[in-house]
Structures are given as structure tokens and as C-alpha cells.
Amino acid sequence: MKENHAQEAETASLSQSRSGILWETKPPKVIRHKLDKKLNRWGWKFVALSIVLISIFVFIPMIGALIMSFQTGKGVNIHFGGLTNYQRLLTDQTVRKALGNTIIYLIIQVPIMIIFAMIISVILNDKKLKGRSFFRIAIFLPCITSLVSYSLIMKNIFSNDGLFNQMISHLGLSPILWTTDSFWAKALIIIAITWRWTGYNMIFFLSGMQNIEPSIYEAADIDGANVVQKFTYMTVPLLKPIVLFTSITSTIGTLQLFDEVQNITQGGPANGTVTISQYIYNLCFKYTPNFGYACAVAFIVVILIGVLSMIQMKVGGKDNQ
Amino acid sequence: MKVKQITATLLSAAMLVSMVACSGGSTASSVTGAAASEAASSAAPSAAAGTEAPKKITIWAWDDTFNVKAANEAKAVYAETNPNVTVDVVSMAQNDIVAKLNTAFESGNVDGMPNIVLIEDYRIQNYLKSYPGALSDLSDITKADKFMNYKLKTMTEDGKVYGVPFDSGVANVFYRTDLIEQAGYKTSDMESLTWDKFIEIGKAVKAKTGKAMISVDPSDLGLIRMMMQSAGKWYVDSDGKADIADNAALKEALNIYKKMQTEGITITASGWDAGVAAVNESKVATSVNGCWYASSIKKATDQSGKWAVAAFPKMSNVSGSVNASNCGGASWYVIDKVAGKDDAKDFLSKTFASNTDLLDSLCKDISLVSTYKDAASGKNVNAPDTFFSNQTVYKSFAEWTNNIPAVNYGTSTYDIESKMTEAVQNVIKGTSVDVALKNAQTEVEGIISAAG
Numbered sequence: 001m002k003e004n005h006a007q008e009a010e011t012a013s014l015s016q017s018r019s020g021i022l023w024e025t026k027p028p029k030v031i032r033h034k035l036d037k038k039l040n041r042w043g044w045k046f047v048a049l050s051i052v053l054i055s056i057f058v059f060i061p062m063i064g065a066l067i068m069s070f071q072t073g074k075g076v077n078i079h080f081g082g083l084t085n086y087q088r089l090l091t092d093q094t095v096r097k098a099l100g101n102t103i104i105y106l107i108i109q110v111p112i113m114i115i116f117a118m119i120i121s122v123i124l125n126d127k128k129l130k131g132r133s134f135f136r137i138a139i140f141l142p143c144i145t146s147l148v149s150y151s152l153i154m155k156n157i158f159s160n161d162g163l164f165n166q167m168i169s170h171l172g173l174s175p176i177l178w179t180t181d182s183f184w185a186k187a188l189i190i191i192a193i194t195w196r197w198t199g200y201n202m203i204f205f206l207s208g209m210q211n212i213e214p215s216i217y218e219a220a221d222i223d224g225a226n227v228v229q230k231f232t233y234m235t236v237p238l239l240k241p242i243v244l245f246t247s248i249t250s251t252i253g254t255l256q257l258f259d260e261v262q263n264i265t266q267g268g269p270a271n272g273t274v275t276i277s278q279y280i281y282n283l284c285f286k287y288t289p290n291f292g293y294a295c296a297v298a299f300i301v302v303i304l305i306g307v308l309s310m311i312q313m314k315v316g317g318k319d320n321q
Numbered sequence: 322m323k324v325k326q327i328t329a330t331l332l333s334a335a336m337l338v339s340m341v342a343c344s345g346g347s348t349a350s351s352v353t354g355a356a357a358s359e360a361a362s363s364a365a366p367s368a369a370a371g372t373e374a375p376k377k378i379t380i381w382a383w384d385d386t387f388n389v390k391a392a393n394e395a396k397a398v399y400a401e402t403n404p405n406v407t408v409d410v411v412s413m414a415q416n417d418i419v420a421k422l423n424t425a426f427e428s429g430n431v432d433g434m435p436n437i438v439l440i441e442d443y444r445i446q447n448y449l450k451s452y453p454g455a456l457s458d459l460s461d462i463t464k465a466d467k468f469m470n471y472k473l474k475t476m477t478e479d480g481k482v483y484g485v486p487f488d489s490g491v492a493n494v495f496y497r498t499d500l501i502e503q504a505g506y507k508t509s510d511m512e513s514l515t516w517d518k519f520i521e522i523g524k525a526v527k528a529k530t531g532k533a534m535i536s537v538d539p540s541d542l543g544l545i546r547m548m549m550q551s552a553g554k555w556y557v558d559s560d561g562k563a564d565i566a567d568n569a570a571l572k573e574a575l576n577i578y579k580k581m582q583t584e585g586i587t588i589t590a591s592g593w594d595a596g597v598a599a600v601n602e603s604k605v606a607t608s609v610n611g612c613w614y615a616s617s618i619k620k621a622t623d624q625s626g627k628w629a630v631a632a633f634p635k636m637s638n639v640s641g642s643v644n645a646s647n648c649g650g651a652s653w654y655v656i657d658k659v660a661g662k663d664d665a666k667d668f669l670s671k672t673f674a675s676n677t678d679l680l681d682s683l684c685k686d687i688s689l690v691s692t693y694k695d696a697a698s699g700k701n702v703n704a705p706d707t708f709f710s711n712q713t714v715y716k717s718f719a720e721w722t723n724n725i726p727a728v729n730y731g732t733s734t735y736d737i738e739s740k741m742t743e744a745v746q747n748v749i750k751g752t753s754v755d756v757a758l759k760n761a762q763t764e765v766e767g768i769i770s771a772a773g
Binding site: 088092093161287293 | 416419420423424426427444447450451452453538539540589590591592595598732733735736739740742743745746760763764767771
């Protein structure tokens with residue numbers, strides 16, 4: 001999933017910067033010729049196919065989901081229920097819990113991961129470091145493992161009598177109930193997704209750093225800046241677009257978190273780790289199916305992602321426009 | 322610019338929604354993929370068989386040590402008299418079966434679905450009420466007077482029986498005789514148990530052997546469900562209305578559940594496998610579960626002779642609570658629109674719906690406790706089991722099955738249970754039972770009214 005967002009956002013930022021350039025330089029006034037019109041017509045013809053496809057596969061289902069979110073009942077008893085589903089949303093404790101969990105994952109995991117990724121990439125960007133590519137590959141490798149298989153391995157390691165607890169019991173510490181205590185279960189999910197995605201974000205920072213002109217660091221060296229100063233006053237500000245990009249994609253990824261929770265804790269203990277996506281899945285396929293209500297919950301995610309992306313663009317993206 | 326920005330954001334949000342939609346689509350395509358491969362595999366034997374048109378039926382079940390094995394034995398029995406029917410038994414996780422049934426019934430497209438499917442009793446009411454006509458009426462092969470009433474009640478709708486009962490889920494206490502004796506109790510103490518006595522023994526076990534009495538899973542309230550049913554109660558009343566806040570049986574069950582944890586006689590295990598591991602690795606002295614759990618306990622062959630069974634403990638403070646209850650249990654159903662319906666019905670009528678020899682040999686092979694009344698006289702049912710200290714366990718199971726109070730499981734057991742796990746955790750953390758149940762009542766009403 002995340003890769004797709006990456007591409008999308010990349011093309012989005014590309015087209016943004018391109019239009020930005022055009023806008024700043026103010027294109028010279030052109031006189032419209034017949035040829036132009038003809039070209040335009042061809043342009044539309046080329047675009048038409050993708051418009052049709054995206055309408056069939058994206059927009060129509062979206063509208064269908066919106067209509068469905070106003071329906072209640074199940075199976076053959078389904079009927080228009082007005083705002084019933086949305087009213088139920090307001091009193092549903094599990095929605096609140098799922099939102100709470102998702103936000104906890106978001107505000108704790110995303111910053112940790114971004115900072116980790118940045119620090120690691122600074123270390124690995126050092127040209128004098130031996131075995132640089134080995135470390136890069138090693139840190140990136142978790143990313144190519146399957147979501148399900150890595151989740152199962154995490155579950156194994158951190159189960160109540162798993163490898164981790166056996167190790168700490170040899171040290172004389174009491175075991176941590178990773179999967180049956182709701183605090184530790186959340187911590188486990190955060191550990192798992194951080195392990196999986198840090199390397200992925202590191203790649204963006206590395207490529208970003210490669211684009212920074214080395215001469216400015218030389219200038220800083222001459223001015224006597226130390227490593228920390230170079231990092232905080234030069235590297236971080238210069239990487240701002242990358243920070244913005246990685247934090248938006250990670251935020252979206254976290255809001256859609258499903259595989260890890262489903263496989264490691266199944267949302268338990270007692271919905272202690274359940275996420276919004278998982279709750280939607282449960283409403284459709286685990287419980288008595290209630291697709292109308294599930295659609296209503298899904299639209300919360302739409303609103304959330306919209307709002308969060310807007311905030312992030314406002315906060316981080318000004319220089320980029 | 323601002324407008325552009327907002328539109329861009331909204332558009333990208335829209336794309337993300339479509340991604341969710343896409344991932345839903347891939348599930349559907351994997352189903353058709355399975356159907357295609359099934360079609361391919363069915364093509365192979367037909368080529369080999371030659372002239373006579375072979376028939377084929379497919380069965381889905383979920384437990385390789387239990388119901389899948391039963392289906393395979395039934396297949397062998399059926400093949401003796403009906404060699405031209407190929408029976409394909411597919412083992413699939415129960416969650417996957419449920420997800421596929423939900424999708425198929427909702428869309429009305431039964432491509433790739435099996436002829437016969439095993440459905441848990443807790444779920445069947447929903448399928449019968451939400452999708453009338455999706456499952457075949459089996460009244461002509463399931464003889465109502467031949468099966469136990471509490472079991473038939475779950476699969477009857479408008480006077481028609483839609484399934485063939487498979488296993489009894491009669492609840493009981495599996496216990497380790499050696500650990501109970503080390504704690505200073507005898508097997509006679511385990512007879513006609515109450516939960517107070519159970520906790521008392523548990524404390525002695527903990528003190529003398531250091532082992533827990535029972536393992537609990539915070540996400541699975543099987544214990545509480547069993548306690549409720551022992552008093553003839555459920556999350557919903559007989560009309561399907563939410564029955565939480567004023568449910569004395571549920572209240573007492575919660576109190577007992579909490580007391581077991583505060584007395585320190587429990588260990589927590591997350592998920593099915595961890596629960597089985599706790600039993601097989603001698604971490605607990607008892608397991609209170611449905612009789613079908615026997616096949617999992619027997620996996621630890623080194624513990625043979627150390628186990629025994631006792632009737633389900635009753636709640637002494639709740640009137641009407643008896644020493645019998647039920648946990649789970651499932652039945653066979655025929656999906657109406659899948660081709661081969663008559664063969665599927667013929668298969669069931671010659672095996673699970675009437676064949677006492679089959680049911681008796683299943684008793685030996687998979688510890689099946691049948692709800693078919695005539696099965697109770699079988700040879701294996703009345704034979705002692707060496708694993709369970711030479712007790713005639715199956716005879717006991719059959720007797721207790723007779724006493725199980727029948728309840729209406731309603732249509733939303735697992736939705737409600739998910740809410741209840743939260744309530745139970747709140748109670749364990751200190752919320753009063755009354756407050757927790759009152760909050761849960763509102764939520765459960767929400768679920769039920771949304772389903773109506």
C-alpha cells in the first residue's frame with residue numbers, strides 16, 4: 001500500500017513544482033491557432049480512457065459507498081435509514097476506541113520513525129563509513145518482507161512465553177504480557193511497524209541528502225560548525241520537503257493500519273489495539289455483516305485523512321508552493 | 322491557489338478511499354481464483370472416469386483434528402455406496418469461511434462456494450434471518466425427533482429445519498487429577514461443582530503446585546457465555562432484544578470472572594493456540610470448555626491418564642443455574658443455489674443425519690459427542706477412555722447434553738461479544754459491574770437496532 005502512496009505523492013509534488021515554475025515565470029502571451037485546438041482535442045481523447053476507467057473503478061464505487069452509508073439493516077432487510085448509521089457512530093465506544101488507538105499510533109509512532117530514519121540516513125550518508133551499502137540494505141530489508149509473515153514472526157517473538165520473555169526471564173526480570181495487556185500490546189504494534197517502515201523512509205532521506213550540494217557543508221566546516229549544528233541548521237531544513245512527504249505518507253499508512261494488528265493481536269485484548277480499518281473489516285466480515293454502518297465508519301477515515309493532510313501541508317509545505 | 326490546494330487534498334483523499342475499495346476487490350478475485358482452481362481439479366477426475374458422468378460435491382470445514390476429519394470419514398463411508406460421487410473436503414480457517422459466506426450471500430453470487438458448509442451455531446440465526454433462501458430446507462432429512470432439542474432450536478426458522486446437527490458443545494471441566502490431588506482434593510470434590518468451590522480448589526492448586534487453575538483470554542468470553550447459558554440466559558432474550566443490564570446471570574458471571582482474576586488463579590493466554598499450549602504444557606490444572614476441546618487436550622499424549630472430566634460448575638447465587646451448559650458447536654448446511662444440491666442432501670442424509678455407525682466411530686476417532694439421540698447407545702460412546710483416567714466420558718457428555726438449557730443466540734453474538742470484552746476489561750480494572758453493564762446495554766441496543 002505505502003509504495004502506491006509514495007508514487008502518487010511523488011507525481012503530485014512533481015506536478016506541483018512544475019506548475020509552480022510556470023506560474024512564477026509567467027508564460028508569454030500566445031495567440032491561439034487552429035492547430036492548438038486540434039491538439040487539445042487529441043489531448044482530451046487520450047485522457048478520456050483514463051477518465052472512464054477512474055470513474056468506473058473509483059468514483060462510482062465511492063458514490064455507491066456514500067449511498068450505502070445511509071442504509072441500515074442487513075441481507076434482504078436492507079432499507080434507507082437516513083442518518084441512523086451516523087447517529088450510531090456518535091455513541092459507538094468501539095469507534096472511539098479505534099480512533100483513539102489510531103491516533104496514539106500516529107502521534108507516537110510517526111515522529112519516532114521519522115527521527116530514526118533521519119538519524120540513520122545521516123550516519124549512512126557518511127562517505128567514509130565502511131560497509132555503507134551493506135548497512136543500507138540491512139536496514140531496508142524489513143520493507144520487502146511480507147506484512148503477514150513479519151507480523152507472525154513478531155507475534156512469536158513477543159508472545160507471553162516467546163523469545164523476548166524467555167530472554168528477559170534469564171536476566172531475572174518478570175515477563176512482559178505483550179499480547180494480553182492493552183498498554184504493552186499497543187507498544188508491540190508500534191515496535192513492529194517502526195521496524196518495518198523505518199528503512200523505507202530512510203531511503204527518501206538518503207536520496208534527499210544526495211541532492212544537497214556538498215560545497216555548503218564544506219563552507220560550514222570552514223566556518224567551524226560541528227556535527228550537531230550541521231544537522232540541525234542545515235540538513236534538517238534542507239530536507240524539509242522530504243520530511244513533509246514522509247510524514248504525510250506515514251500518517252496515511254498509519255490511518256490505514258490493518259495487517260499488523262490483525263495478525264499480531266487481532267485487535268485484542270478487548271479491542272485494546274483495534275484500528276479503524278480493522279473495525280471496518282470486522283463489521284463486514286467478522287461480525288454479522290453490516291455494510292451500511294461499515295461504509296459510514298469508512299467515511300470518517302476519508303474526512304480524517306483530508307483534514308490531516310491539509311494540516312500537514314499548511315504546517316510544512318509553505319516553501320514548497 | 323488555496324482552492325487548488327484543497328481540491329488536490331480532497332482528490333488524494335478520494336484516491337485513498339478507492340484503494341480501500343480495491344483491496345476489497347482483491348478478496349473477491351481470490352475467491353474466484355479458488356473457484357477456478359477447483360473447477361480445474363474437478364475437470365481432472367472427470368477425464369479419468371470416462372463414460373459415466375461423475376458428480377461432485379464440496380464440503381468446507383475448519384478443524385483438521387475434528388470436523389474436517391469427520392467429513393473425511395463420512396466421505397469414505399459414503400463412497401462405499403455412491404462411488405460415482407466425488408466428495409471434496411476442503412479445510413479452511415473458520416474466519417475465512419465466514420468472510421466468504423458473508424460476501425457470497427450479500428452479493429447473491431455463489432460461484433466458488435461449496436455445497437455443504439459447517440456453520441457455528443452462534444452464527445446461524447443471522448444467515449437464516451438475513452438471507453432467507455440462501456440455505457436449503459433440510460426438514461426432510463433431519464428428523465426432528467431424532468436430535469436434541471436445544472440444538473435443533475438454533476437452526477429452525479418458521480418451523481423448518483435448515484441444518485443437520487453435527488457436534489454437541491456440551492460444556493464441562495477438564496481437569497488434571499494429579500494436580501487436584503496434590504492440592505488436597507479428590508475427584509469426588511469435582512462432582513456437582515459450584516463456581517465458589519471451583520475458586521476454592523483453584524486457590525489450593527495455586528498454593529500447593531504453583532500452577533494456575535485456568536487460562537483466560539481477554540478477547541474471548543467463552544467462559545462468561547457458558548455461565549450465562551447454564552442459567553438459560555444469553556446476551557439477548559427470547560425475542561432477540563438486548564438483555565444485558567438486568568441480566569442477573571450475566572452479572573454474576575462477571576463477578577465470578579473478576580474474582581478468579583483477583584484471586585490470582587488464572588493466567589492469560591492470547592488466542593486459541595496459546596490457550597491450547599497452556600493446557601498441553603501443564604501450565605493450568607483445568608480447562609472449562611466445550612467437549613470438542615478433548616481432541617486438543619489429547620494432543621499431549623504424555624499426559625494420558627492424568628485427565629478427567631466433571632460437569633460444568635453452576636452459579637450458586639443464580640436461580641435456575643444448572644450443572645450443564647454449552648460452548649460452540651456447529652452444524653452442516655447446504656447452500657441452496659450451488660449446483661449439486663440433491664447430491665449434497667443425499668450425502669448428509671446417509672451420513673451425519675442417520676448413520677449411527679459413523680457417529681460411533683467418530684466418537685472414538687475425534688471424541689465427537691453427537692446430538693443424534695440414537696448415537697448414545699453406541700459401543701464407543703459407552704467405552705471407557707484411557708486418556709481420561711478410564712472414565713466413560715462420552716456417556717457423561719451425552720447425559721449432560723440432555724440438561725443444557727436452550728437459549729436464543731440471536732443474530733449478533735460476536736458483535737455483542739466484542740463490546741462485552743471492553744465492558745469486562747473495565748470491570749476488571751475497577752468499574753462497578755452495574756455501571757459497565759448499563760453502558761454495554763446501550764451499545765448492544767445500537768447493534769441490534771442497526772441490524773433490524
